[in-house]
Amino acid sequence: MAKWGEGDPRWIVEERPDATNVNNWHWTEKNACSWSVEKLKELLVNLRIENDIAKCKITEVKKCDGEAIANNRKGKLIFFYEWDVVLEWTGTLKGGENEVEGSINIPNLSEENSISEIEVSVSVKNSNPEADKLKEFLTKDGKNVIREQLNKYIVALKEEFSKGMILPKKHEDDSSKSDTVTNLSAGFHKQVHVNHTERNQVRGCNISTTNLEFIEKFQCTGEEFYNAVTVTEMVQAFTHGPVKLEAKKDGKFELFGGNVCGVFVELIPNKKIVQRWRFKRWPTEHYSIVTFNIEQKEDHTEVTVVQTGVPQSEADSTRENWDRYYWEAMKRTFGFGSFFV
Structure with missing residues (x-):
C-alpha cells in the first residue's frame, strides 16, 4: 500500500484553480x-x-x-x-x-x-x-x-x-468534461453462513458464541478492497463519519462513533486482514476475531470473511449490520457493485 507522498500517482492530487475536489479524488x-x-x-x-x-x-x-x-x-x-x-x-x-x-x-x-x-x-x-x-x-x-x-x-x-458532479482538472474546461454515468448493479450473489455455537468465558461469565461467514464479491481489485478497509479516508467515506484507524499490527480502530472498535492483528497487503473486533454493547472486554481473505479473480474480487466468537444473542443483528453498513455501503460509495461502461 502506498504511503502518503510516495510514488503511487493515485495518491497525488492535481491542483485546481478553485481548490475544490482536486483531481475528482474525493467521493x-x-x-x-x-x-x-x-x-x-x-x-x-x-x-x-x-x-x-x-x-x-x-x-x-x-x-x-x-x-x-x-x-x-x-x-x-x-x-x-x-x-x-x-x-x-x-x-x-x-x-x-x-x-x-x-x-x-x-x-x-x-x-x-x-x-x-x-x-x-x-x-x-x-x-x-x-x-x-x-x-x-x-x-x-x-x-x-x-x-x-x-x-x-x-x-x-x-x-x-x-450537473456539476465531475469537476474539470487543471487546464480542463468544465464544458469539455463529459460525465460518465454508471448504475450500481447487484451483479453478484452473496452467501452468508452461521456456524455452530460455542461457549466463551469473559471475567468468569459464560457466553454462548457462534461464528459467521460471509462470501462477498466486489467489482474491484484486491488492492482497492484492501484500501477500503485500511485507508482512513476511504473508511470515512463508506461509514459516513470520523474514524480512528492505525492500519498496522497492533494498531487500533474505532468506527461508527465508537460503536465498533478493535485492533489489527495481521495485515498482508491486498491479501488478508485479521482484526480483534467488538461491538459496543457486547459484554465488557469480549472480542471476536474477524478474518478477511481477499482473492482477486480475473474480473472481480472475492472476499471471504469469517468472524468467530460472536455472542449468540447478537448473531442476527451483527450479520445484518455487516451487510448494511459494510458490504452495501462499500458498493454504494465506491461503486464496487457496478459494471463500468
Whole structure:
C-alpha cells in the first residue's frame, strides 16, 4: 500500500484553480430524495391508461419510501436509487356505470433491476366482475405504461444530478468534461453462513458464541478492497463519519462513533486482514476475531470473511449490520457493485 507522498500517482492530487475536489479524488455525493419524490408524483399522478374497453387513471402516490443518491467516484458517476411506491387508481369499463378503485404496488424500483424487471402488482379494493376485468387490463397493458414513466424518472435523475458532479482538472474546461454515468448493479450473489455455537468465558461469565461467514464479491481489485478497509479516508467515506484507524499490527480502530472498535492483528497487503473486533454493547472486554481473505479473480474480487466468537444473542443483528453498513455501503460509495461502461 502506498504511503502518503510516495510514488503511487493515485495518491497525488492535481491542483485546481478553485481548490475544490482536486483531481475528482474525493467521493462527492448529492442527495436526490426530495427531488425524486416530486418527480415520481409529476410522472405518475393523473397518468391515464386506456384502450377500447377500459379507462383508468392514477389518482395518488400513496406511498413513496426510499432514497436516491448520486455519487462521484474518482471521475465516475454512480447512481443509487431504491424506492417502494404504492399508487392509487380508479377506472371504469367503457359503457360501464360503476367506478372501480384499487392500488398498484411497485416494491423495488432500484438500479438492481432493468425496467422490464420492475415488479408492478395491481389490486382492487372490492372484487367483482367489472373490477376483475379492470385489474386484468392494468396487469396486462398498464404495466408497460407505468414502466415507461419510471424509466423517464431514471433518465431525468441522471440528467439532473450529473450537473456539476465531475469537476474539470487543471487546464480542463468544465464544458469539455463529459460525465460518465454508471448504475450500481447487484451483479453478484452473496452467501452468508452461521456456524455452530460455542461457549466463551469473559471475567468468569459464560457466553454462548457462534461464528459467521460471509462470501462477498466486489467489482474491484484486491488492492482497492484492501484500501477500503485500511485507508482512513476511504473508511470515512463508506461509514459516513470520523474514524480512528492505525492500519498496522497492533494498531487500533474505532468506527461508527465508537460503536465498533478493535485492533489489527495481521495485515498482508491486498491479501488478508485479521482484526480483534467488538461491538459496543457486547459484554465488557469480549472480542471476536474477524478474518478477511481477499482473492482477486480475473474480473472481480472475492472476499471471504469469517468472524468467530460472536455472542449468540447478537448473531442476527451483527450479520445484518455487516451487510448494511459494510458490504452495501462499500458498493454504494465506491461503486464496487457496478459494471463500468
